Amino acid sequence: AQSNSPALALFCIDLDGFRRFNNLNGHHAGDKLVTALASRLQTLAPGLISRLGNDEFVMLMECAPDGDIHNSATLLCYQILHALTEPYRYKDKEFILPCSIGVALAPLHSGETDTLIHQATQARLKAKEKSSCSYAIFDQQHLADKENQLSIEAELMSAIRREEFQLYYQPRVNIATGKIIGAEALIRWQHPDKGLIQPNAFIPTAERTGLIVPIGYWVIRQAGIDMQRLQDAQLSVRHLSVNLSFRQFQDNYLCQTIQRLIEKGNIDTRILELELTESALFNNELHVLQGIGELHKLGINFSLDDFGTGYSSFSLLQKLPISSLKIDRSFISNITENTDNQAIVKALINLAHSLNKEIIAEGVETQAEQNFLAALGCTQVQGYLYSPPVPFSEFIAMLESAHHVKTGCAENQ
Numbered sequence: 001a002q003s004n005s006p007a008l009a010l011f012c013i014d015l016d017g018f019r020r021f022n023n024l025n026g027h028h029a030g031d032k033l034v035t036a037l038a039s040r041l042q043t044l045a046p047g048l049i050s051r052l053g054n055d056e057f058v059m060l061m062e063c064a065p066d067g068d069i070h071n072s073a074t075l076l077c078y079q080i081l082h083a084l085t086e087p088y089r090y091k092d093k094e095f096i097l098p099c100s101i102g103v104a105l106a107p108l109h110s111g112e113t114d115t116l117i118h119q120a121t122q123a124r125l126k127a128k129e130k131s132s133c134s135y136a137i138f139d140q141q142h143l144a145d146k147e148n149q150l151s152i153e154a155e156l157m158s159a160i161r162r163e164e165f166q167l168y169y170q171p172r173v174n175i176a177t178g179k180i181i182g183a184e185a186l187i188r189w190q191h192p193d194k195g196l197i198q199p200n201a202f203i204p205t206a207e208r209t210g211l212i213v214p215i216g217y218w219v220i221r222q223a224g225i226d227m228q229r230l231q232d233a234q235l236s237v238r239h240l241s242v243n244l245s246f247r248q249f250q251d252n253y254l255c256q257t258i259q260r261l262i263e264k265g266n267i268d269t270r271i272l273e274l275e276l277t278e279s280a281l282f283n284n285e286l287h288v289l290q291g292i293g294e295l296h297k298l299g300i301n302f303s304l305d306d307f308g309t310g311y312s313s314f315s316l317l318q319k320l321p322i323s324s325l326k327i328d329r330s331f332i333s334n335i336t337e338n339t340d341n342q343a344i345v346k347a348l349i350n351l352a353h354s355l356n357k358e359i360i361a362e363g364v365e366t367q368a369e370q371n372f373l374a375a376l377g378c379t380q381v382q383g384y385l386y387s388p389p390v391p392f393s394e395f396i397a398m399l400e401s402a403h404h405v406k407t408g409c410a411e412n413q
């Protein structure tokens, strides 16, 4: 499109269930459906439609001279969705096929037809990810996010080799005594150019690519080193937990490798705790259960992370060597006002008591929240009220300045 020509919108339209429809009803029915679809589109934008593939259509819309291309394109998306999700009739039967639409704008996104088709296809895939019967307009930011994700993926490899990770520690506190009884190790990536990167920005990529496996081993090794340093400084804690993602259970050598790390690092397995999420337990049940059982034989304890957000089977909780449950932050953040959350947290605490498990409330930010939790029978908290996650050196200082009980009295904490 030249600069003096009107703005254009290119739509890429795809039927979600077309292949299935074809398989069930035959190709003749499929052809009929495509013809019906094409004529519906034709009434919306006469003459500017072409078929890209099986069930994929491309449509062009020219913007009126005084119009806003973004608004006009959005409106047409709604019209297309409305027209295409009307039932189709074939041999006295009605079919509804969901569709997704992606849009690219010229000259805003590009002036090249191929590029526009590519961009509209990208947008369509994004729409489809969201839900069926939806549309998306191409978004440069989305592409930037994707590229950023790709660069994270590439850089994670070298980050592992160069050991660019750090463990921060967030104290776990006994409400009644106010003492630190343990800590959770939380990973950070000290990127040479981008600075400190939070786990939510790279753990999902690490899980998807499997790089969480070597990263997870580094975390356990480092937590072991830090545990040793605490003991050398005579500052012992009862629990030091690390997060274990469901993906790590797909590694056949998980138990063996952890056992080796424990032996080599002389890690006290009574203190080491592995945090699992409910989704990890139910993803690949038998395999995971066996792994947990084997690791428990080494003396390791488990806690259930983000408790309340997933599907918890009562009998499974009873069977597994899980010593504590961590109530998810989402139930805590508005507990003083939200009566639903109050009821949920109360039920979770009672469940923990009846299963004889320790209970920890995560994400406690105010004294009012802590008082409320204590009244419900919660005994341990972790959250910004006491401290955010801090580098190991600060964690040590915290233990020292709290005149923390020295080694030997750890049992009394």
Ligand code: C2E
Binding pocket: 170, 185, 186, 187, 198, 199, 200, 203, 212, 216, 219, 242, 243, 244, 245, 305, 306, 329, 362, 363, 364, 365, 382, 383, 384, 385, 388, 389
């Ligand atoms: P998580 O295991 O649920 O960890 C708790 C998260 O809540 C931490 O975020 C912590 O900083 C944050 N948090 C704690 N107290 C408060 C509070 O009072 N208010 C608020 N707003 N937030 C609080 P972080 O460190 O960013 O970690 C995010 C997630 O990344 C973790 O969630 C965990 O799922 C994952 N993660 C962190 N380190 C590791 C790791 O070594 N391995 C694996 N697999 N996942 C990790």
Ligand code: CA
Binding pocket: 184, 243, 275, 305
């Ligand atoms: Ca955790």
Ligand code: CA
Binding pocket: 305, 306, 326, 328, 329, 362
């Ligand atoms: Ca959590």
